[in-house]
Amino acid sequence: MASSILSDCSTARLLPLRRALLPQRVPRIHPCPALASPRRLFAAARPQLLPRPHRMDSVPAAASSAESATVSADASAKVIDGKLVAKQVREEIAVEVTKMRDAIGIVPGLAVILVGSRKDSQTYVRNKKKACEAVGIKSYEVNLPEDSSEEEVIRHIASFNSDPSVHGILVQLPLPRHMNDENILNAVSIEKDVDGFHPLNIGRLAMQGRDPFFVPCTPKGCMELLHRYGVEIKGKRAVVIGRSNIVGMPAALLLQKANATVSIVHSQTKNPEEITRQADIVIAAVGVANLVRGNWIKPGAAIIDVGINPVDDPESPRGYRLVGDVCYEEASKVAGAITPVPGGVGPMTIAMLLSNTLESAKRIHKFK
Numbered sequence: 001m002a003s004s005i006l007s008d009c010s011t012a013r014l015l016p017l018r019r020a021l022l023p024q025r026v027p028r029i030h031p032c033p034a035l036a037s038p039r040r041l042f043a044a045a046r047p048q049l050l051p052r053p054h055r056m057d058s059v060p061a062a063a064s065s066a067e068s069a070t071v072s073a074d075a076s077a078k079v080i081d082g083k084l085v086a087k088q089v090r091e092e093i094a095v096e097v098t099k100m101r102d103a104i105g106i107v108p109g110l111a112v113i114l115v116g117s118r119k120d121s122q123t124y125v126r127n128k129k130k131a132c133e134a135v136g137i138k139s140y141e142v143n144l145p146e147d148s149s150e151e152e153v154i155r156h157i158a159s160f161n162s163d164p165s166v167h168g169i170l171v172q173l174p175l176p177r178h179m180n181d182e183n184i185l186n187a188v189s190i191e192k193d194v195d196g197f198h199p200l201n202i203g204r205l206a207m208q209g210r211d212p213f214f215v216p217c218t219p220k221g222c223m224e225l226l227h228r229y230g231v232e233i234k235g236k237r238a239v240v241i242g243r244s245n246i247v248g249m250p251a252a253l254l255l256q257k258a259n260a261t262v263s264i265v266h267s268q269t270k271n272p273e274e275i276t277r278q279a280d281i282v283i284a285a286v287g288v289a290n291l292v293r294g295n296w297i298k299p300g301a302a303i304i305d306v307g308i309n310p311v312d313d314p315e316s317p318r319g320y321r322l323v324g325d326v327c328y329e330e331a332s333k334v335a336g337a338i339t340p341v342p343g344g345v346g347p348m349t350i351a352m353l354l355s356n357t358l359e360s361a362k363r364i365h366k367f368k
C-alpha cells in the first residue's frame with residue numbers, strides 16, 4: 001500500500017523533472033512531527049457539491065474560526081474538483097466553437113512550438129493537441145531540434161503571426177538553455193499570445209483601467225475555480241506563495257483586480273507560515289513538494305495548489321507520483337476548500353488555453 005508514503009508530507013523528495021520551470025524557492029520543508037492520523041484520505045471518493053458558476057457566497061467552511069480550537073481529525077475541506085470544472089469549461093467551449101463555425105465558417109486555430117525533446121514537454125504538447133481536437137479547435141504543431149537557433153524559432157513565430165488560420169501561438173516552456181526566453185516570447189504577436197506571457201499583456205494586467213488581450217492560463221484557471229466554487233474574493237486576505245512570471249506574479253495581480261488584499265510570500269520572506277495563516281485564500285505556486293503544512297492554514301480558508309511535483313514512489317507504475325506544494329492530508333483537515341493534485345489546477349490550465357484561443361478567434365473576427 002502506498003498509504004504510508006502518501007500520508008507523510010515530511011518525507012517527500014523532489015525529482016529533477018521540470019526543474020528548469022520551477023519558480024523561485026521558498027525555504028525548504030521543515031522537519032515535521034508525526035501526523036496525528038496516518039489514515040489515507042480518499043478525497044476523490046468523498047461526496048462533493050457540484051460547482052455552480054459564478055456564485056459569490058463564501059465556501060462552507062469545515063470549521064469556523066470559533067471552532068478552530070477543536071478542529072478534529074475528521075474535519076474535511078470541500079474538494080475543488082478541477083478535473084470536473086475543466087470538463088464543464090471544455091463543453092462550453094465546444095458549443096461556442098460550433099456556433100462560430102456554423103455562423104461565419106471560422107474554426108479557431110492554435111499553433112504550438114516545441115523545441116527539443118523533453119519527455120514532459122512532449123506529453124504536455126500532446127495533451128494540448130488532444131484537448132483542442134476534442135472541442136473542435138484546429139491545432140498546428142512545429143517540433144524543432146534542441147540545437148535550433150533563436151532565429152529559427154522566431155521565424156516560425158513570425159510565420160504563425162501572419163497566418164490568418166492561427167489565432168493563438170504557444171511556445172512550450174522551458175526552452176533550451178542557449179535561448180533567451182524574452183527574445184522569443186516578445187516575438188509572439190500580442191493579439192495571438194494565448195499564454196499571456198508577452199510583457200505588454202502582463203503590463204496591462206498590472207495596470208488599473210486596462211485589460212490585457214490574454215490572462216495567463218494557470219492563474220486564470222485558479223480564478224475560475226474560485227469563482228465557480230463561489231469563493232468570495234472582494235475584501236478578503238489572499239496570500240500567493242511564489243512570484244514566478246508565469247503563475248505567482250499574475251495570480252497576485254488577478255486577486256488584486258478582484259479586490260482582495262494580497263501578500264506575496266517568497267524565498268526571502270521571514271515568516272511565511274505566519275503570513276499565510278492570515279489568508280482567506282491561498283494560491284501556492286512555488287514548486288516545492290508539500291511545503292505548506294496544515295499549521296500554515298487559517299481554518300476555513302480556500303486553498304489553490306498549483307504545484308505539480310514529482311516525488312519518488314516505487315509503487316507507482318511510473319516510479320513517481322505527483323504531489324502539490326501543499327500537504328494535502330494536513331491542509332484538507334483545516335481548510336474550507338482545497339484543490340487536489342493531480343486533478344486540480346492542471347486540467348484548468350489546458351481548459352483556459354482553449355478558452356483564450358476561442359476568445360482570440362472571436363476578437364479577430366469580431367464574432368460575439
Ligand SMILES: Nc1nc(=O)c2c([nH]1)NC[C@@H]1CN(c3ccc(C(=O)N[C@@H](CCC(=O)O)C(=O)O)cc3)C=[N+]21
Pocket residue numbers: 021124170171172173174195217218308322341342343344345346347348349350
Ligand atoms: N508555454 C507554456 N504554457 C504552459 O501553460 C505550460 C508550459 N509552457 N510548460 C509546462 C507548463 C506545465 N503545464 C501543465 C498543464 C497541464 C497539466 C495537467 O493537466 N496536469 C494533470 C496531471 C498530469 C499528469 O498526471 O502527469 C493534473 O494536474 O491533474 C500540468 C501542467 C502547462 N505549462
